Amino acid sequence: MIGIENLVVRFGPTTVLHGVSFDVTEGESFALVGESGSGKSTILKALAGQVQDWSGRMTLGGTGMKQGDAPHARQVQMVFQDPYGSLHPRRSVDDTLSEPLAIHRIGNRDARVLAMLDAVGLPRRFRFRLPHQLSGGQRQRVAIARALMLEPPVLLLDEPTSALDVSVQAEILNLLKGLREEKNLTYLLVTHDLPVVSFLCDRLAILRQGRIEERANVDALREGRLTTPYGRELFLRSTQG
Amino acid sequence: MTLLSVENLRVTFPSDQGPVEVVKGLSFSLGRERLGIVGESGSGKSMTGRAVMGLIGKPARVTADRMEFEGQDLRNLPESRLRALRGARMSMVLQDPKFSLNPVIRIGDQIAEALEFHTALNARARRAKVLEALEAVRIDDPERVARQYPHEVSGGMGQRVMIAMMVVMEPALMIADEPTSALDVSVRGQVLDIMDDLVRRRGMGLMLISHDLNMVARWCDRILVMYQGRIVEELGAGQLSAASHPYTRGLLASVPRIDEDRPRLPVLDRAALEAAR
Numbered sequence: 001m002i003g004i005e006n007l008v009v010r011f012g013p014t015t016v017l018h019g020v021s022f023d024v025t026e027g028e029s030f031a032l033v034g035e036s037g038s039g040k041s042t043i044l045k046a047l048a049g050q051v052q053d054w055s056g057r058m059t060l061g062g063t064g065m066k067q068g069d070a071p072h073a074r075q076v077q078m079v080f081q082d083p084y085g086s087l088h089p090r091r092s093v094d095d096t097l098s099e100p101l102a103i104h105r106i107g108n109r110d111a112r113v114l115a116m117l118d119a120v121g122l123p124r125r126f127r128f129r130l131p132h133q134l135s136g137g138q139r140q141r142v143a144i145a146r147a148l149m150l151e152p153p154v155l156l157l158d159e160p161t162s163a164l165d166v167s168v169q170a171e172i173l174n175l176l177k178g179l180r181e182e183k184n185l186t187y188l189l190v191t192h193d194l195p196v197v198s199f200l201c202d203r204l205a206i207l208r209q210g211r212i213e214e215r216a217n218v219d220a221l222r223e224g225r226l227t228t229p230y231g232r233e234l235f236l237r238s239t240q241g
Numbered sequence: 242m243t244l245l246s247v248e249n250l251r252v253t254f255p256s257d258q259g260p261v262e263v264v265k266g267l268s269f270s271l272g273r274e275r276l277g278i279v280g281e282s283g284s285g286k287s288m289t290g291r292a293v294m295g296l297i298g299k300p301a302r303v304t305a306d307r308m309e310f311e312g313q314d315l316r317n318l319p320e321s322r323l324r325a326l327r328g329a330r331m332s333m334v335l336q337d338p339k340f341s342l343n344p345v346i347r348i349g350d351q352i353a354e355a356l357e358f359h360t361a362l363n364a365r366a367r368r369a370k371v372l373e374a375l376e377a378v379r380i381d382d383p384e385r386v387a388r389q390y391p392h393e394v395s396g397g398m399g400q401r402v403m404i405a406m407m408v409v410m411e412p413a414l415m416i417a418d419e420p421t422s423a424l425d426v427s428v429r430g431q432v433l434d435i436m437d438d439l440v441r442r443r444g445m446g447l448m449l450i451s452h453d454l455n456m457v458a459r460w461c462d463r464i465l466v467m468y469q470g471r472i473v474e475e476l477g478a479g480q481l482s483a484a485s486h487p488y489t490r491g492l493l494a495s496v497p498r499i500d501e502d503r504p505r506l507p508v509l510d511r512a513a514l515e516a517a518r
Contacts, residue, residue, distance in 0.1 A: 167495045199497040222499065223500070
């Protein structure tokens with residue numbers, strides 16, 4: 001579903017990704033793990049068409065992307081880290097969810113918005129509320145609902161739970177897992193939290209300074225069988241903190 | 242020895258629906274030890290820290306039967322006396338260095354500000370103290386960092402600068418409100434380690450406020466679990482697994498583990514918690 005081959009990204013004189021390659025098959029959940037500055041979010045940005053200067057090959061759902069191309073909004077959508085920053089403060093939940101439908105001239109908006117509220121577990125009475133009237137977890141549900149309005153097969157998740165309380169994180173992680181099973185979605189998740197990977201993903205790649213250090217199956221992660229020294233270091237840090 | 246003792250602390254905010262109590266009769270005492278306060282957003286943990294620092298202004302109301310710090314009654318202490326305490330005898334590290342450092346003042350000058358206010362040291366002596374504080378938080382090149390602006394340093398470095406700013410006056414009590422939540426996992430350990438070291442070596446009291454139960458359990462001697470403005474459970478550091486309150490147990494269970502094989506994570510049953518109260 002997602003294919004990345006030898007992706008190189010430069011910001012001015014600095015190269016932030018030095019030839020990264022990986023594939024994600026349909027219905028799979030793949031994690032990119034690393035510290036700040038490792039380039040994990042840049043990969044998501046490149047896939048979302050927000051990076052100008054890149055080379056290599058990127059394919060989404062079988063079609064190749066060209067330089068300066070943005071993928072179609074119906075192909076891929078993104079969920080961001082901070083639900084406080086990613087929603088328009090003056091637009092109600094209904095506006096936020098209806099907008100993509102209006103832009104893409106999709107009818108039956110009323111029913112679709114209500115169905116989506118149900119799908120992400122938001123009570124229907126929240127439909128006309130503004131973001132400041134919602135809690136962090138509810139806002140992240142709205143952000144996920146917005147991403148799913150156009151029924152894209154691929155979701156890019158950039159630290160979707162790291163701004164939330166642990167008990168709320170559990171709710172959102174359960175929601176993401178359930179939605180994937182239900183709609184056969186493909187996830188590309190960026191995180192620094194290995195236990196989240198363990199819960200939500202099938203495979204992971206560990207990035208360091210713009211290069212993939214290690215690729216592993218989630219079973220290897222669960223059993224602590226990461227092979228590179230850096231991978232082990234990350235594993236140790238997250239078990240001992 | 243008790244540094245801080247608080248009895249029946251209440252913080253109330255007025256609202257359209259009448260007064261809302263966010264801290265509901267909290268009592269605890271703190272010696273030269275590391276005390277963790279854990280709870281979710283809205284549990285009142287940050288308000289507790291701020292109330293001790295005297296940082297809750299109008300229209301909120303702070304009341305307590307007792308609030309003593311080093312034998313001094315903090316209740317109704319005039320602002321000028323409080324100011325002499327804050328930064329000198331007790332100080333606070335906040336969550337995000339990006340927002341709590343002044344972006345247009347050099348790091349060295351920001352750290353020196355507390356010295357300028359609280360001491361009669363001359364510029365040269367202040368400078369020496371600043372460099373010493375930066376070294377104490379394990380910054381390799383203190384001269385260079387002191388000359389830099391906050392945007393020129395990383396998040397982990399910024400948080401170390403915040404800690405340096407706090408320890409430069411060698412306070413007796415340090416209140417750290419989510420000191421590592423804005424940091425990368427890789428530097429979290431370092432920052433906690435530095436704080437821990439300072440607390441031990443200088444015999445400070447530390448109040449570590451966080452939502453991360455496991456982290457607090459690793460770093461503190463004693464943990465208070467807060468839920469909706471009340472302490473629901475007090476635990477010794479090693480007794481996390483012996484937690485008995487349904488809220489604490491629920492929180493612990495909802496954290497994903499590295500060897501996660503549960504198909505769904507258990508979620509707090511808030512209705513049941515309400516009913517049990």
